Amino acid sequence: MTYEELLTETALKDERIIVMTAENRALVRNLPRILGARFVDTGITEQTMVGMAAGLALRGRIPIVHALAPFLTMRAFEFIRTDVGIAGLPVKLSGYIPGFLSDGNGPTHQAIEDIAIMRGIPGMEVYSPADEDDSVKMLPSIWAAPAPAYVRINHKKGTFVHAPYEPGKAEVVAEGKDLTLLVYGFLFDNALQARTLLEKEGLSVGLVNMRSLKPVDQEAIVRAARGSRLLVTIEDHLQTGGLYSIVAEVLLRHRLAVAEVLPLALDEHWFRPGLLGQVLETEGFTPVAIASRIKRHLEFDLNSHIYVQ
Amino acid sequence: MTNEQSAELQSTALRVREHIIRLSAGGGCFIGASLSCVEIMVYLYTHVIRRNADNPHDPKRDYLFLSKGHDVPALYGTFVEMGWLAEERLSNHLSTQDSIYWHPNRQIPGVEFHSGSLGHLPAVAAGVALDCKLRGSKNRVVVITGDGELNEGSVWETLLVANAYGLDNLTLVVDRNMFQANIRTEELVPLEPLADKFKAFGCEVRRIDGHDYEQLEEAFDGGEEKGKVKVIIADTVRGKGLPSIEARADRWFCAFSGDEVAQLLEELHGNKEASIESETLVVR
Numbered sequence: 001m002t003y004e005e006l007l008t009e010t011a012l013k014d015e016r017i018i019v020m021t022a023e024n025r026a027l028v029r030n031l032p033r034i035l036g037a038r039f040v041d042t043g044i045t046e047q048t049m050v051g052m053a054a055g056l057a058l059r060g061r062i063p064i065v066h067a068l069a070p071f072l073t074m075r076a077f078e079f080i081r082t083d084v085g086i087a088g089l090p091v092k093l094s095g096y097i098p099g100f101l102s103d104g105n106g107p108t109h110q111a112i113e114d115i116a117i118m119r120g121i122p123g124m125e126v127y128s129p130a131d132e133d134d135s136v137k138m139l140p141s142i143w144a145a146p147a148p149a150y151v152r153i154n155h156k157k158g159t160f161v162h163a164p165y166e167p168g169k170a171e172v173v174a175e176g177k178d179l180t181l182l183v184y185g186f187l188f189d190n191a192l193q194a195r196t197l198l199e200k201e202g203l204s205v206g207l208v209n210m211r212s213l214k215p216v217d218q219e220a221i222v223r224a225a226r227g228s229r230l231l232v233t234i235e236d237h238l239q240t241g242g243l244y245s246i247v248a249e250v251l252l253r254h255r256l257a258v259a260e261v262l263p264l265a266l267d268e269h270w271f272r273p274g275l276l277g278q279v280l281e282t283e284g285f286t287p288v289a290i291a292s293r294i295k296r297h298l299e300f301d302l303n304s305h306i307y308v309q
Numbered sequence: 310m311t312n313e314q315s316a317e318l319q320s321t322a323l324r325v326r327e328h329i330i331r332l333s334a335g336g337g338c339f340i341g342a343s344l345s346c347v348e349i350m351v352y353l354y355t356h357v358i359r360r361n362a363d364n365p366h367d368p369k370r371d372y373l374f375l376s377k378g379h380d381v382p383a384l385y386g387t388f389v390e391m392g393w394l395a396e397e398r399l400s401n402h403l404s405t406q407d408s409i410y411w412h413p414n415r416q417i418p419g420v421e422f423h424s425g426s427l428g429h430l431p432a433v434a435a436g437v438a439l440d441c442k443l444r445g446s447k448n449r450v451v452v453i454t455g456d457g458e459l460n461e462g463s464v465w466e467t468l469l470v471a472n473a474y475g476l477d478n479l480t481l482v483v484d485r486n487m488f489q490a491n492i493r494t495e496e497l498v499p500l501e502p503l504a505d506k507f508k509a510f511g512c513e514v515r516r517i518d519g520h521d522y523e524q525l526e527e528a529f530d531g532g533e534e535k536g537k538v539k540v541i542i543a544d545t546v547r548g549k550g551l552p553s554i555e556a557r558a559d560r561w562f563c564a565f566s567g568d569e570v571a572q573l574l575e576e577l578h579g580n581k582e583a584s585i586e587s588e589t590l591v592v593r
Contacts, residue, residue, distance in 0.1 A: 108425030
């Protein structure tokens, strides 16, 4: 099932749903025909779309709104915070081509701070499914919940068959004694392959698909920190405010501040635009690059005797 | 304008279109919206914008801001023809080793400001125009927007403020190709009567055929009302020059095969019409 099929099915079952877009129909090509007046395209007007969504929600509707992730989360940010956030309205935000998925568009189109700014809004939930299968498993309960939510939409077909989704819970794919990879969204598949490479080297490697970044599954993070020597956060997001920050907050809260965490993220830079494969090469996020960055870190730490066993 | 000058501009535009068509191979580009503004861009850079080739940052230069950044193939194609950008670099399109991608950026000499998020550069241009006024200098500041881009409220806010500050050194050119992404503007959020809207916001408005150099010349040379932002609505055809994709809603972002590009180049030169099978993408 695709994102659009799920959305169609959900909207046909529930009259309260209004599908909106600020003139980005990539995910909702067939919905104008199917939903008629319950499909609203406001043109290139992200702020107005979100404000209208708040108005529709005030009247009992559940607007599911679509735009490119950067314009949705940043152009309309104050409308989301003030009209949706303060009022706590069930507006569901679907951000398209987040993170590396904006490939050759350039920094204007790179949503790599979306997790940070969306999770800063009180009451706003933040999700990032790993692929299409994961999306279809997660979205029904996200859309059914009364809270406002932002979802990094990812309709790439993955190779992995995900476990059923339990609201607010991560998917623990494997546990590992040496290290645990914590990942969300599109990079899940590369982390999965990197895990295989590292296991071949004799390492015991855990893998967690975070799924929900807010609320975050604290238990999954704490268990990984207690069970492995090293945590690795992997994200196509700025290092500030994303998963690395979330993990740091959780570890501090649980007095696990001595745990070692390696962040693989975008450190203070927009990524070099290009075709997706090349972007992953250049930024060091192919499975091979992820595995070798982790190995380099482990070797460096062993040589410099940082580990206290 | 003499016939000779006009013919020269036409042949420059033809070469710019060839560059655009080549950029639609591989990862693709926004071909239709690039082809619609070729004459506007060629005319501006050859006849309007005073630019010091030795010092691109000369503060006395005129400024051209490209706010509809997705038509960057037309901009870079024009830069190649002006001799500011080596043609070979266009083959680095979408390589992370160069900075030739789907939107303009200042790594490419000649680009005044990056764009891609719509409705930003009218305001940036107004800031530049305001400083030119404050310093009493005579620079001309031109900003090209799309027509779909006029959906964004920031464009209209800028016009209110720019007219409040009497920025008559600012010209907004609208590439009125009648489409936004895969929809006709008038079928989605109608803009017409567009000239009346700009007039109501206090602007001096001209409406011309954006593919006609004589009309472009007249519009840019025309006398100006003091204190008013100038708006030129340039009626254009999306995909201009390629009948097989002209004014078609489905020809927005296109990634053509090498064979299709070869066919389109033939079509551009008035030979055989291309038969295109690549699916259009709704994304971006």
